Amino acid sequence: MSNREPAPLGAASGSVRIPKTAELVAARLRTEIVRGQLKEGDTLPPETTLMEEFCVSRPTLREAYRLLEAESLIQLKRGARGGAVVSVPDISVAARYVGLILQMSGTTLDEIYSARMVFEPTCARLFTERRTDNDLDDLRACIDRMCDITEEDLKTNRAPEIWAELTGSFQSIITERCGNNALSVQAGVLRDIVTTHQKSALDRGARRKGTWPAYRRNLRSYEKFVSIVAVGDGVAAEEHWAAHLRSVGKILFSGGVGRASIVELFS
Template sequence: MCDGSGATMATKGAPKADDDEGVAAARLGNDVVRVPKAAEIVAARLRRQIITGELKFGEHLGPENELLTLYGLSRPTLREAFRILETESLITIVRGANGGVVVNRPRVELASRYYGLLLALSGTPATEVYQAMAMVEPPAVRLLASTDPRRAAETLMRRIDDERRSLDDPPAYARASTAFHETLIELTGNRALLLFAQMLREVIERTIAGAIEESSTPTLHARRRGVRAHEELVSLIGQGRSDEAEEYWGRHLAAAGNALFKNREPPMVLDFFARPPD
């Protein structure tokens, strides 16, 4: 293993690197193969330990001097590894005498922000994001109604109870309604689909929040109508009526989308970046 002036960590059979400009590379036949820098290798090792749970969320990695000895690195190389992980929000570097490096749990909001950036760069309107979200939920509803309808209905009814309790509190109702939609996807058991749906909803909600005036908050009547729609959906799911549940939910989401963007210019995802992250 070499220090920050070098570019590679000693590995069995690793080609010798040329790192004159800070980018390690070696020649393999007629091809130039990039050799990871020491900081990248250490960052990859720590990243894996975080993902596998070997390093727990909230855990301190220890004093810098101990880490230098553990990894056999120079101080600049270790700090470069930390910067890599910090940009990925996997660690937080706490400054000061009692500071150190703390392991973070990655948040959906961070992935959503980068996803939103890509959408903004392509000039995507919020209507397209909503349409994508509306394409995800109806098939999920069909799956719930055709696999374990009773369990799904019981869980979703608890979310509806939360909505009823928050009818007089618009922000609380919005959170309860979001939880209902997320639970629809979560109950499918597909974690990849859940993450995708969460990113879509985060982008659409923050885009709309940044572009629609406060007076557009749904009225109490509209909130009650939303609860009734959720109750009707859960009834169809609980009865195992998968075709009807999917069709009903598709119509509901289409109508909700039309009402959301009615009589206003649809905001662009670019507006998502008008508000700082939470």
């Protein structure tokens, strides 16, 4: 249970035109979640308590719940110990909504990857300049898991998930721990879209000749990156990561694949 303090509905600065009461209730609860008054895992007070606090009916409160659930800010659990539980949306939530906007504007995979080339190398430099021993350990642990993958593994039906999951974990460490939340979120959204394509591309080409050499090259590039991070050379890390992304892009988007709209990717 949370330690939230009730406040009058609509107690906010400035005048706001409210089309529906449920939206106002959702806005109040959303603010409390964003400000940390309600934390992940907190259970909201019983419906009867919130109905009395906000002076609303049960249908109105449940409509507010549906709005927050659609934003991945709460989860509704059933049963005797059920209720509305606060959750924190991950980067995939942002990627889904941004992906919809990009699809509607006819954005291509090339454009997505070009934007990624702008954000991620900068993240790599910032990450290197502030990395901790724990960060290095996590990168090395990720590489150790990659080293456990064999050529036979990459011929199985699980190859796309194995490869995409491990590379995604490695990249997430770099962007999520770079120390700049704005860059981290932008890079994460773009990476999530590219990873969706990567899974699709690897699924189509998992059994093609040449997958294993490409995997080994990718692994060596990661190992070199870690060695750069270990000595704290941010400029070199930025340059290496940019070169790494260019190399991977040539493989992922060969044959004009990059000119395809991401509508095809998510449809």
